[in-house]
Amino acid sequence: MPETDPKRRRFGSVRKLPSGRYQVRYTGPDGIKRPAPHSFESEKAANRWLVKTEADMLRGEWLDPDAGNVPLREYLADWLRDRDLKARTREEYERHIRLHVLPAFGTSTLIQITPPKVRAWRTGLLDAEVGRSTVAKTYRILHAVFNTAVDDDLIRRNPCRIKGAATFKSEERPIATLDQVFAIAAGIQPRYRLLVLLATFAQLRFGELVALRRRSIDLDTMELRVRRATVEMEDGTQVDDDPKSEAGKRPISLPGGLRADIESHLAEYAQPGPHGRLFVGPQGGIPRRRNFNRIWRKALRDAGISPDLDLHLHDLRHTGSTWSAQSGATLKELMARIGHSSTRAAMIYQHATRDRDHAIASALDALIETAGSKINA
Structure with a gap:
């Protein structure tokens, strides 16, 4: 079949197929003549597609339809x-x-x-x-x-367009009490007592804890400095790497109440020399998360903590961060202490706790009683 008005058409060509549909052909900016990716029900629809394609070329937004044929x-x-x-x-x-x-x-x-x-x-x-x-x-x-x-100009739009699919709100983790933290520290193997305390009061991750060296702690200033994190690869290799972000490299002020525990640990368990590891296993190896989890679960049992609580070591970081927020720390102070570069993670520690909510209710109740007594006077 002949093309529709071939002499009058400035860009591309349209021809009617034996099926009654319309086929479009056009020349791209690369000089290659190619068909449209599909046929059209009407000549009007075919013309609209040509107009849009020409406009895309003029704006520099045309994409080679074959570019996306990459496996x-x-x-x-x-x-x-x-x-x-x-x-x-x-x-x-x-x-x-x-x-x-x-x-x-x-x-x-x-x-x-x-x-x-x-x-x-x-x-x-x-x-x-x-x-x-x-x-x-x-x-x-x-x-x-x-x-x-x-x-890369291979496709026009991202096909991943599901609203909310990239986010997942995990269940809120438990918060240990002060008594539970010290019960676990007392019940765990002595070489890991300080690890439990630093997970809580310095809000450190497991990888940050096992990467600590003697030089990481300054007893004169009671300051700990996080420089590295130990990660375990799928083949079992342990590698010291930079923290997740630059914010992860941070100084952390330590409570003075930990001084005796730190001094005792340095004397008994840390490797010698400034670069000696702070935490090592009984055979001198770097603690592995899987092995430590067995030690952790035994410490929970010995501390009398119910398995129903499902308390993990990482929950102590959550516990300490929540306590820090309750102490009046600002959002930026929390971000600096826990090593986060975004506010999203730090904000979860600024939630109201049930005990604090009861305290607020009690204060409001006192106002009501005061107002009532004035009315009845």
């Missing part, structure tokens, strides 16, 4: 290679991609992955009872990958 598997490999990631983070990304992305999209190209397919993929993970935090993390990775593909 996602290959693009993911390049994306990971080009990211400046810490070793442990790289392993985590690779694991999420291997377990949860490639089984669904490993044979697809970038342009083949559409919003409906992303929605179906996420629903499938949740239906398979993959943890919601894991699904949110994997979705964030995939979203970041497609953002890069948009920046």
Whole structure:
């Protein structure tokens, strides 16, 4: 069939197919003549598509429709290679991609992955009872990958458009009491007593704790300085690395009440020399999280803490941070102490506790009684 008004058409061509639909062909800015990605029900719709495509070219927003025909598997490999990631983070990304992305999209190209397919993929993970935090993390990775593909002019829009899918609000963790903290410190192996106390009163992560050296603590100023964090790779290798962010490198003032415990620990358990590790196992090795968890659970039993509380070592960081907030610390002070560069994580420690809420209610009750006594006088 002849093209519609070929002499009058300034950009592209339209022809009617035997099926009654309309086919569009046009020449891109690269000089290659190509068809539209699909046919059209009417000549008017075909013309509208040509007008829009020409406008995109004039604005410099035209995308080569073949550019997105890159296998996602290959693009993911390049994306990971080009990211400046810490070793442990790289392993985590690779694991999420291997377990949860490639089984669904490993044979697809970038342009083949559409919003409906992303929605179906996420629903499938949740239906398979993959943890919601894991699904949110994997979705964030995939979203970041497609953002890069948009920046690379391979696709026009990111197909990951599910509102709220990248976030996961975990259940609030328990807060230990002061008595429970000291009961655990008394019940745990003596070489780990100070570790429990620093997890609470210096709000340190496990990796930060086991990376500490003798020189990390200044007894004259009662100050601890976090410089590194020990991470364990999937092959079991332990590596000292920078903290998660620059904010993680921080000085922390220690309560004077810990001085005796620190002095005792330095004398009994820390490795010699300024670079000697503060915490080592009975055989001189770096403590591993899995092995320490067994020691931790025994200490909880010996301290008489119910398993129903489900208290983890990391909860002591949460406990100490909550106490710091209750002491009147500002948001910026909390961020500096716990090593966070964003306010989101620090704000969770500024929530009202039940005991504090009761105190507020009692104060309001006193006002009511005072007002009542004046009325009845």
